[in-house]
Amino acid sequence: MANRKQNSTYSRNEKCITGCDLTYAIYMLGGRWKLLILDKLAERKMRYSELKKEFSYITERMLTLQLKTMEQDGLIKRTVYAEVPPRVEYELTDAARELEPILSQLSDWGNKQRKIAQQETAVSSPM
Amino acid sequence: MANRKQNSTYSRNEKCITGCDLTYAIYMLGGRWKLLILDKLAERKMRYSELKKEFSYITERMLTLQLKTMEQDGLIKRTVYAEVPPRVEYELTDAARELEPILSQLSDWGNKQRKIAQQETAVSSPM
DNA sequence: CGGGATCCAATTTGATACTG
DNA sequence: CAGTATCAAATTGGATCCCG
Numbered sequence: 001m002a003n004r005k006q007n008s009t010y011s012r013n014e015k016c017i018t019g020c021d022l023t024y025a026i027y028m029l030g031g032r033w034k035l036l037i038l039d040k041l042a043e044r045k046m047r048y049s050e051l052k053k054e055f056s057y058i059t060e061r062m063l064t065l066q067l068k069t070m071e072q073d074g075l076i077k078r079t080v081y082a083e084v085p086p087r088v089e090y091e092l093t094d095a096a097r098e099l100e101p102i103l104s105q106l107s108d109w110g111n112k113q114r115k116i117a118q119q120e121t122a123v124s125s126p127m
Numbered sequence: 128m129a130n131r132k133q134n135s136t137y138s139r140n141e142k143c144i145t146g147c148d149l150t151y152a153i154y155m156l157g158g159r160w161k162l163l164i165l166d167k168l169a170e171r172k173m174r175y176s177e178l179k180k181e182f183s184y185i186t187e188r189m190l191t192l193q194l195k196t197m198e199q200d201g202l203i204k205r206t207v208y209a210e211v212p213p214r215v216e217y218e219l220t221d222a223a224r225e226l227e228p229i230l231s232q233l234s235d236w237g238n239k240q241r242k243i244a245q246q247e248t249a250v251s252s253p254m
Numbered sequence: 255c256g257g258g259a260t261c262c263a264a265t266t267t268g269a270t271a272c273t274g
Numbered sequence: 275c276a277g278t279a280t281c282a283a284a285t286t287g288g289a290t291c292c293c294g
Contacts, residue, residue, distance in 0.1 A: 026157060026162060030157045039149065047255090048256055052256090061259095102233050106153075158266090174276090176276075186267080213277090214275075
């Protein structure tokens with residue numbers, strides 16, 4: 001049930017999803033906020049209200065949606081405590097933990113590319 | 128000029144783009160077909176018609192668009208030969224080559240997760 | 255507290271036809 | 275050969291209000 005494209009019209013793309021593990025992976029990470037959330041949860045387990053405060057610029061709806069798909073994709077674990085008031089905690093799964101070193105490298109790469117892109121802008125702007 | 132979100136309305140998200148190298152990287156790779164193209168071009172330099180044949184399921188418009196943004200993002204290099212008939216070749220840049228080992232790991236991770244997801248589906252279906 | 259539901263805007267992707 | 279242009283559909287993101 002981790003397939004997000006089940007009732008989609010992109011039937012042709014199923015070849016792609018099915019055939020390309022890389023695309024599969026990127027689709028799990030490609031949401032606008034998922035990586036930020038992943039990064040935050042890597043530090044420590046957090047409850048919903050903490051995440052909400054942390055990402056005050058994300059609407060609640062999007063936060064909820066992203067958390068839900070990440071849970072479905074097996075990236076995070078959601079624990080509900082039967083208390084009053086209710087408490088819900090989110091933490092990374094082992095799968096997400098395995099991802100950390102890879103994402104770290106990707107982050108370094110992104111940093112490098114960003115600097116290059118900025119340099120080029122700085123050089124071409126004075127013209 | 129490698130910033131794809133220049134006239135976007137996601138002004139708040141600029142904090143995110145600016146602050147998160149990881150998100151920056153994922154944005155460069157997040158298109159529907161970019162990774163497939165990257166994978167193919169990793170093998171060898173290819174011309175437009177070859178790519179078109181290779182990805183017969185991608186419309187020409189999307190192929191062109193993705194190639195263009197990938198070129199702007201410094202992932203691929205586009206070379207036009209002033210011949211008749213015209214010839215255009217696409218190849219990976221050094222930046223993209225540096226990405227290869229990282230993407231390889233990510234691909235392995237994706238493969239693993241996909242198998243797990245399929246197992247779970249297989250187990251829960253008989254119910 | 256931790257969301258869900260509804261409605262709408264922005265973005266991405268696609269089909270088809272056309273061009274230097 | 276290597277693309278553009280136009281129009282339409284699908285997907286994603288956001289604002290606001292509501293609920294147990």
